[in-house]
Amino acid sequence: MQVPATFQYARATGVEHAIELLTRYGPEARLVAGGHSLLPMMKLRLAQPEALIDINGLDELTRIRVDGGELAVGAMVRHAGLLASAVVGEHFPVLRDAERMIADPLVRNxxxxxxxxxxxxxxxxxxxxxCALRATLVAQGPDGRRVVPVREFFLGPYETVLGEAELLLEVRVPIRSHASAYRKVERRAGDWAVAAAAAVLELSGGVVTEAGIGLTAVGAPRFVAEEAERYLCGGPPDEERFAEAGRVAGEECRPSADQRGPVDYKRHLAAELTVRALRAAAARAQGQEA
Ligand SMILES: Cc1cc2nc3c(=O)[nH]c(=O)nc-3n(C[C@H](O)[C@H](O)[C@H](O)COP(=O)(O)OP(=O)(O)OC[C@H]3O[C@@H](n4cnc5c(N)ncnc54)[C@H](O)[C@@H]3O)c2cc1C
Structure with a gap:
């Protein structure tokens, strides 16, 4: 039986209180939200926080709302809530596509x-x-609030720019005219990705004016294929350009071989899934369900 090391436990009653508790317990304290990543790591002793600060009582972080032309998703919104949200489904199919394939209902709840x-x-x-949507993140710590573009949030595997006593409050994405899709390959339903790609296209006059390509599980720097995004801008959203964007995206990745597959296979998937996600987004832009 895997059992975590001993730890202290405190339940936060609000954002300020959570920050106060994080400050009081110091650098070895960790926030716990759904616990689906942290608790398995604690059982394996890969994480041994001295204190857990429970933020499940922070109702102010559980909302999905439209605010000033932006979608604002509270940090404590569950996967199931994001999947069920009508406003998310209407404006951000890339999030709905992704959520449909994250884990299983138990984890999503x-x-x-x-x-x-x-x-x-x-x-x-x-x-x-x-990252494909170029979201911004709102965080709060002892020095107040700050806004961080999601593309600047990740420092590397399991590392972000958040300070020790800082809390993520919400994710914000501008609601604008764009089309999007997410495509993932997993070994079996509910598994983590072997590879996955998110595509976001803004189009005007038959030309791509902005492209977002997010990749996961394939070692893309900060989850983004920036060269492929740049390549797409200024040209038509057609098969030839999608194929080249996929090739470029595959080259930008630095996958590692593991039980989910060798490097070449993952690079191939990154390229192919980029093409499929772009194709699906373009079809949606023309009103076709993909
Ligand atoms: C069986 C299984 C399958 C899964 N499959 C997938 C999958 O296919 N795809 C996928 O993307 N994910 C998958 N996951 C992960 C799942 O999405 C988790 O819910 C998620 O990774 C972590 O969310 P959580 O709320 O459980 O975070 P927790 O485990 O509570 O916390 C994770 C980390 O984030 C920190 N943290 C939490 N909230 C905040 C906050 N507001 N501010 C600052 N720090 C915070 C915690 O301190 C901790 O370090 C899977 C998980 C499991 C158990």
Missing amino acids: RGTVGGSLCQADPSEDLSAAF
């Missing part, structure tokens, strides 16, 4: 958007999707 991003697991689906 507990795991949170904030926990997913803050865990910074290199195979996380929402990290790639929010």
Whole structure:
């Protein structure tokens, strides 16, 4: 039986209180949201926090709302809540596609958007999707609030720019005219990605004016294929350009061989899934369901 090391436990009653508790317990304290990443790591003794600060009582972080032309998703929104949200489904199919394939209903009922991003697991689906959308993150710590572009949030595997006593409050994405899709290959339903790609296209006059390509599980720097994004801009959203963008995206990846496959296979998937996600987004832009 795997049992975590002993730890202290405190339940936060609000954002300020959570920050106060993090400050009081010091650098070995950790927030716990859904617990679906942290608790398994504690059982394996890969994480041994001295104190857990439970933020499950922070109702102010559980909302999905439209605010000033932006979608604002609270850090404590569960995967299931994001999947069920009508406004998310209407404006951000890339998030709905991704959520449909994250784990299983048990995990989706507990795991949170904030926990997913803050865990910074290199195979996380929402990290790639929010990076493709160029989301911004609102965090609060002892020195007040700050806004961080999601593309500057990840420092590397399991590492983010958040300070020791800082809390992610919400994720914000501008609601604008764009089309999007997410495509993932997993070994079996509910598994982590072997590889996955998120595509976001803004189109005007038959030309791509902005492209977002997020990749997960394939070692893309900060979950993004920037060269492929640049390549797409200024040209038509057609098969030839998608194929080249996929090839470029595959080259930008630095996958590692593991039980999910060898490097060449993952690079191939990154390229192919980029093409499929772009194709699906372009079809949606024309009103076709993909
Ligand atoms: C069986 C299984 C299958 C899974 N499959 C997938 C999958 O296919 N795709 C996928 O993307 N994910 C998958 N996951 C991960 C799942 O999405 C988790 O819910 C998620 O990674 C972490 O969310 P959580 O709320 O459980 O975070 P927790 O485990 O509570 O926390 C994770 C980390 O984030 C920190 N944290 C949490 N909230 C905040 C906050 N607001 N501010 C600052 N720090 C915070 C914690 O301190 C901790 O370090 C799977 C998990 C399991 C158990």
